[in-house]
Amino acid sequence: MERKIILPESEIPRNWYNILSDLPSPLDPVLHPATGKPISPKDLGAIFPEPLIEQEMAADRWIKIPDEILEKYCLWRPTPLRRAISLEKILDTPARIYYKDESVSPPGSHKPNTAIPQAYYNKVSGTKKICTETGAGQWGSALAFACSLYGLECEVFMVRVSYDQKPYRRIMMETWGATCIPSPSNKTETGKTILAESPDSPGSLGIAISEAIEAAVTQEGTKYALGSVLNHVLLHQTIIGLEAKKQMELIGEFPDVVIGCAGGGSNFGGLALPYVEEKINGKNISIIAVEPASCPTITRGAYAYDFGDTAKKTPLLPMHTLGHSFIPAPLHAGGLRYHGMAPIISKLVVEGLIEAKSVNQLDTFAAGIRWARSEGYIPAPETNHAIAAVIEEAKLAREEGKEKVILFTWSGHGLLDMAAYQAYLAGQLTNYTLPDDDIKAAIEALSDLPKPGGKS
């Protein structure tokens, strides 16, 4: 019984899967923040290169992956599919637990799956520099890595409190040659305005997005990049699920349950979308997005048009949201602290093809420790959300006496998040459940905005 199912490089998928071609009904259009009218490719041209805008709106089911991208992917891809035999034994479950290990990339997470193509398409479109924002630094480090491989400059606006408290991912970015700027900064008008009012502002992802977009549109040869939420990001991430399907086929397995943690939805979508296609075609699969109880975007938010940032500078997206002014409670899974959700994932929830559940912070760390002491690897705090849900499913399988096959994304390792484990082991973390009234108020604040359509 092998612990690792390896796909040779020659078997790496040659196309990404575009689920836009298979949705039961089309996505509601993205709207211009000023006019409220559907946004045009031209509008997006100020911040994204043309090939990525085309992918954002593509109709083809399969999008070819250029050889120049495949070559870089093969620095770490195909990633191993692993079986969690030791955890199965400890849980005494008849379930078979498989995980797609996306931690083996140089920055240690799934993020380079889209950072590499975004850097590549910018490079071939003549971009010299890419600006982006980052919270805890997963996305910023992935883009820094990708830009170093294609010889592009990279400027990362990092939320100041993370910049100060979590220096390791910042140094990773600098090791790959990127410039990392604490946000709010004096580099942009947005940053200057905020600093004039609050010189000690700890920053926020919303502010950092606004700064990165402003930096992109005001510097020559410069574009912007986003690490989650958008259609082209999820498209690139489907390499996860496409590889996993081949690997599962190699051992004659098909999942009953597919699980991933969901912040903006990109690692979850990456594994899930190729299985959503199977579900549309009649296969019986549970596909479950797992989110923090303290940031319950899908499970308790509204399906509405909303802005992607606090400053209302981004287009309006049709998505599950807790409101663009939502500020999540302190939570040690930085990648899951986003008020919105990828429109594709949101639509699939509305269509009943994807379920969602939320888990408490303490349960996620308990699950992560259990994992580390059986399977060895220390998971990222985000990944612990998926693991907590997997353990619940495996226990259920034991109670039901069912030989269930569970598959999930192990989205990243936790080697740069040890401070969160220290806080947990020292008993300093708590659970936090958002009060109903807070959610009600945040959603009511969206009532003046347009409404997306519902289930097809």
Next chain:
Amino acid sequence: MERKIILPESEIPRNWYNILSDLPSPLDPVLHPATGKPISPKDLGAIFPEPLIEQEMAADRWIKIPDEILEKYCLWRPTPLRRAISLEKILDTPARIYYKDESVSPPGSHKPNTAIPQAYYNKVSGTKKICTETGAGQWGSALAFACSLYGLECEVFMVRVSYDQKPYRRIMMETWGATCIPSPSNKTETGKTILAESPDSPGSLGIAISEAIEAAVTQEGTKYALGSVLNHVLLHQTIIGLEAKKQMELIGEFPDVVIGCAGGGSNFGGLALPYVEEKINGKNISIIAVEPASCPTITRGAYAYDFGDTAKKTPLLPMHTLGHSFIPAPLHAGGLRYHGMAPIISKLVVEGLIEAKSVNQLDTFAAGIRWARSEGYIPAPETNHAIAAVIEEAKLAREEGKEKVILFTWSGHGLLDMAAYQAYLAGQLTNYTLPDDDIKAAIEALSDLPKPGGKS
């Protein structure tokens, strides 16, 4: 052209290679620190379990790896053999550069290759707890990981300055359930004596070794474990080279040059020893150990009997040494700051089967940055020493127009060593060459000790 050569789990080597059976002349015996007489297995029984003592002195060429160890090895082994295609291109070299990636283990280095068998043999021998020391934390975290898999308690004495300044590896150990104690501590008589004299002592590896040994012999059911230098440690590490040979055979390659960084000699020996056997049997290979210019144990030290620790508590080992009182200059490759060298490696240098060279700190970080920006992965500072030597060999191949095949151990990743990269990028690091007089004095201090024999 594939970047990764993968060996299936079914092909994992079933035996370790014991070079003691093939040495041109036997190792000089290890001597008792009190009597100066060859040490007996019984003497070692106070700190090591019997199966490890047997391995330390074994005569068989092949030592069977128990299934219970293979099962744990397969959490991450066989490790990938990778080809550094991007670096080759940037260097414009006809050399083909392969590296055995030992960073893919849960703690991120080669250390678990011996931590797993050491924990296993202790477990089956009835040990309840293992004590050890650690500097920067590579070895301590590997043993903590291994003990968590076998349900053993683990107590790690960590040099206080590292405990305070490098909390991440300490938290890793705690995540795996180990107890980590800053050394010097009040847990041992050695520690108490030192603290009484210097309450602010930053500690040293020598002190931590003494504390760990004392803790092992004074607690019931407790043994001691060492992460490098000894014969059984190098034996376990030969899994690296045995796998690499199979992988090189798969693609029809044989190395002209084999390279590894050397601190105590275990990752270097792990790759090199199976190739030393080939060299003994007539193959033409350069086998090169790379050490820091600031801690030039092989290149400038004496081949002499010396203690393994500052407090002269360990047996006398026949090895290359800078003297047990040697205190290396500040150096950001913690794993290479040891005054001695594995007796096996030392003997092979004396026999002319292994060469050694030293590299400067600034060159190693420049090499590491070059690697990260081409091959993607950020190497450990120790690994950067090997990479610096590899780049020199590749340049030489270009000058000579030779299609040389270079193979080296990528001993660990640098994700927990980002502070060292920050210091380098900020221009705060320097080179340091040890003055001749310092070396002379340190070696003269050994003149009262017995002398080992020379070349056979």
